[in-house]
Amino acid sequence: MATLTHHARVHATRVIERREVAAGVVLLRLDAPELANATRPGQYVMAIPPSGEAAATALAVYEAEGKLASLLFFVIGRRTRELSALDPGDCLAVLGPLGNGFDCSQRARDVAILAGGVGIASVLLCAQRLLAAGKRVRLFYGAKTRELLVDAQRFADAGCELILTTDDGTLGMHGRVTDALAISPPPEMIFSCGPTPMLRSVARYADELGVPAQLALEETFGCGVGACWGCVVPLTAASSQAPGFPREDRRGSDVVHARICREGPVFWAHELRW
Ligand SMILES: Cc1cc2nc3c(=O)[nH]c(=O)nc-3n(C[C@H](O)[C@H](O)[C@H](O)COP(=O)(O)OP(=O)(O)OC[C@H]3O[C@@H](n4cnc5c(N)ncnc54)[C@H](O)[C@@H]3O)c2cc1C
Numbered sequence: 001m002a003t004l005t006h007h008a009r010v011h012a013t014r015v016i017e018r019r020e021v022a023a024g025v026v027l028l029r030l031d032a033p034e035l036a037n038a039t040r041p042g043q044y045v046m047a048i049p050p051s052g053e054a055a056a057t058a059l060a061v062y063e064a065e066g067k068l069a070s071l072l073f074f075v076i077g078r079r080t081r082e083l084s085a086l087d088p089g090d091c092l093a094v095l096g097p098l099g100n101g102f103d104c105s106q107r108a109r110d111v112a113i114l115a116g117g118v119g120i121a122s123v124l125l126c127a128q129r130l131l132a133a134g135k136r137v138r139l140f141y142g143a144k145t146r147e148l149l150v151d152a153q154r155f156a157d158a159g160c161e162l163i164l165t166t167d168d169g170t171l172g173m174h175g176r177v178t179d180a181l182a183i184s185p186p187p188e189m190i191f192s193c194g195p196t197p198m199l200r201s202v203a204r205y206a207d208e209l210g211v212p213a214q215l216a217l218e219e220t221f222g223c224g225v226g227a228c229w230g231c232v233v234p235l236t237a238a239s240s241q242a243p244g245f246p247r248e249d250r251r252g253s254d255v256v257h258a259r260i261c262r263e264g265p266v267f268w269a270h271e272l273r274w
């Protein structure tokens, strides 16, 4: 697994494009050359709503190329609503890049990326990196309904094989992404981001078939920088991601608590004890 980033800082970015890619889903393209240059696949930023009246919110870096970094997000509450109202020319401060990100250097040649809902925002850079390394990449992408399968063509154009699913059957296979994975030839490695029930299902599949899986966990963050311990997940103490602080009396337990925002958000499925 990739190590923690030491390049995080506040970037004063400027919005160069705002586009509603689907109802309630916004793509913000930012002029942010240093952020784009420093970001690895699976990393995120804490975006600071400009009014100063709401806390920062975690968003994956969707695109990172040249001077451009972008955020792709679902408008669900106060902070994402405020961010969605930004226009080209507006300033946006973001802290990042944060988190460990996916380890795309593994040897596997035939990989599956599983994305559910907003999880798609965390996996474009990963797909691009894996494709550039000559790997076969199958993207299993699921959403509630066809309109919420956003930007799928982008992944196809990049060279991914697409397997789409919708909960209501309006596009692709009727069912969950994990249903589609279960009836497909097993990959050598899995990269995944999505809601927790989906990730648990991916972890079960990975365990049963002995496929290594990297899971980017989604959680509501407080601080997003490792200070509040409000985002912990149980992890085997033997993991290289086990935090060294605080030194707790483990009383023989092989489980520690890792902060998703700091030690993660990407963890090996077989090391999670959830
Ligand atoms: C590392 C990381 C990366 C993320 N990347 C993206 C991204 O690229 N695009 C994107 O659309 N979203 C992403 N999210 C989720 C995003 O942070 C939340 O949607 C956002 O904080 C909502 O803020 P809000 O103020 O608009 O809504 P809030 O008022 O905070 O939330 C509204 C409702 O949604 C629920 N909720 C909030 N956050 C989450 C969550 N993470 N999981 C499940 N339910 C939640 C709340 O419980 C509440 O009911 C990411 C989360 C994490 C931890």
Ligand code: FES
Binding pocket: 220, 221, 222, 223, 224, 225, 226, 227, 228, 229, 230, 231, 259, 260, 261, 262
């Ligand atoms: S959100 Fe504060 S430690 Fe993770």
